[in-house]
Amino acid sequence: MGHPTTPARIAAFIGLGAMGTPMAAQLARHLNGQGRATLVWNRTPGKAEAHAAEYGSVAASLEDLDSADFIFSCLPTSAEVDTCIDRLLSRLRPGTVWIDCTSGRPAAAREQAARLAAAGVGFLDAPVSGGPAGARAGTLAVMVGGDEATFARALPLLDTFGGTVLRVGPVGSGFAVKAVNNVLMGLHLLSVAEGLASLKKQGVDLAPALTVLNAGSGASFSSQNKISQQVFTRRFSPMFRLGLLAKDAGIALENVQEVQASAPLLAQAAMLLRAAQATVGGDVDHTEAVRLVEALNNVELS
Known part of the structure; x- marks a missing residue:
């Protein structure tokens, strides 16, 4: 201000x-x-x-x-x-x-x-x-x-x-930055879920494992603010719809393709978010995208 x-x-x-x-x-x-x-x-x-x-x-x-x-x-x-x-x-x-x-x-x-x-x-x-x-x-x-x-x-x-x-x-730059911001948020959420799913299948206790990750270099906004509060508790409070996140990730991918940039991770995140939307619905909170990872690994992150 x-x-x-x-x-x-x-x-x-x-x-x-x-x-x-x-x-x-x-x-x-x-x-x-x-x-x-x-x-x-x-x-x-x-x-x-x-x-x-x-x-x-x-x-x-x-x-x-x-x-x-x-x-x-x-x-x-x-x-x-x-x-x-x-x-x-x-x-x-x-x-x-x-x-x-x-x-x-x-x-x-x-x-x-x-x-x-x-x-x-x-x-x-x-x-x-x-x-x-x-x-x-x-x-x-x-x-x-x-x-x-x-x-x-x-x-x-x-x-x-x-x-x-x-x-x-x-003009247009704000939307471009926001699309990248949101596809990164989706990428972080899905990657944390994948990491935790693999740990659970190894018999690791997820709550202390997440605490250690958040104290280390693997931390992200999703790991620090979303996993313990919404995923572990299964309280997926509707704040930002998964359909909107998938839409924003799609915009980011369109922008990448328009300038012919190489961004395979962003493309994969956009694809997975669309798959999550198709699996669990677009009107749920975006954190429910982890249900796709859970289904692929036959585990529940709790």
């Missing part, structure tokens, strides 16, 4: 899911303190009304968001963002900035930015990492693609929910 402020008359937030709800809440708290409004819209109007009642935002129709200086979107895929842009494009004022926090496709970001630029509207792709807890604490990692001037204008608002907010390159 600690960046110079840029006055914003009104901000708007599209998409009040697990991440969008606390992110929009942080934005509303910030702007309410300045006597400014945060409009919120969700496909289910009741969610917007509940958000307004709890956090002091203003529930609005999608078309009413054309009055905002900054429009945030946080939706499942780039396709849903396209739909919202289609409905709003002819109504947006020049100088508006659209900030897409969806885990989207870099190619889609570039297409969306070009469409908006023709109407005088700026665009940033600004996906986030850190989960709902990070959004509630205002400590998300925000990776931003776009030009420097637009980034500077939006930074005070991005700072309301971000602890680390960095421009990583031109």
